[in-house]
Amino acid sequence: MERIASFCIxxxxxxxxxxxxxxxxxxxxYDLRFVRPNxxxxxxxxxxxxIEHLVATYVRNxxxxxxxxxxxxxxxxxxxYFLTRGLSHATAIDLMRQAVAFTAGYEGAIPGASAVxxxxxxxxxxxxxxxxxxxxVPVLEHYTEEQLTYPE
Numbered sequence: 001m002e003r004i005a006s007f008c009i010x011x012x013x014x015x016x017x018x019x020x021x022x023x024x025x026x027x028x029x030y031d032l033r034f035v036r037p038n039x040x041x042x043x044x045x046x047x048x049x050x051i052e053h054l055v056a057t058y059v060r061n062x063x064x065x066x067x068x069x070x071x072x073x074x075x076x077x078x079x080x081y082f083l084t085r086g087l088s089h090a091t092a093i094d095l096m097r098q099a100v101a102f103t104a105g106y107e108g109a110i111p112g113a114s115a116v117x118x119x120x121x122x123x124x125x126x127x128x129x130x131x132x133x134x135x136x137v138p139v140l141e142h143y144t145e146e147q148l149t150y151p152e
Contacts, residue, residue: 011037013151016079016139018096020148026085027069030092030148033079034136042077047128049073049120050110051103052080054129057111058099064091089145097140103133 005022014037022029035042043051056071059082069083084092106126115121 006031009150010152015151016136017147018082018093018140018143019150020089021081028084028087028089028092030082030084030096031074031079032082032096032136034132035078037076037078043073043079043132044125044128045077046123046125047132048077050113050124050126050129051133053110053112053118053124054103054106054133055080055096055099058102059095062095062098064095067091089148093140093143093145093148097137097143100133100136100140104130104137106130 009021014033016033016036019031019033020028021031052071052073059065059068059071062068064084064087067084067087069085071080071082073080082092082096087095106129110124110126112118113121113124
């Protein structure tokens with residue numbers, strides 16, 4: 001079988017940040033890396049689940065909601081994929097900067113965290129989500145389009 005594109009990236013050189021992972025027509029897939037690969041601790045599943053709920057809710061309620069395709073976790077628990085259509089790279093970076101800051105400061109009920117709305121509603125950790133998001137705030141603070149390229 002052919003290796004998929006994400007397995008062709010040298011994970012030993014990745015550091016936390018935001019990378020342009022794929023371009024499929026007019027859909028951009030961004031790799032939002034919270035943790036350096038292969039260097040624990042990894043994102044705890046319950047905190048990661050809460051980050052997913054908060055960021056997805058934030059971006060899908062933003063002025064750019066029509067350009068949001070998906071925000072969801074990586075199986076390796078080092079970050080998330082963010083898929084957009086029709087947004088510039090600068091807008092995607094700014095939106096993710098805002099969403100991470102929103103998550104870092106969020107207080108209240110976790111959106112979509114009930115048995116009716118979520119398939120694993122008991123596995124959430126708001127304090128952990130806030131802590132991990134707060135670590136990403138300075139990473140994205142001055143992020144530029146030039147930094148979207150994977151390191152060699």
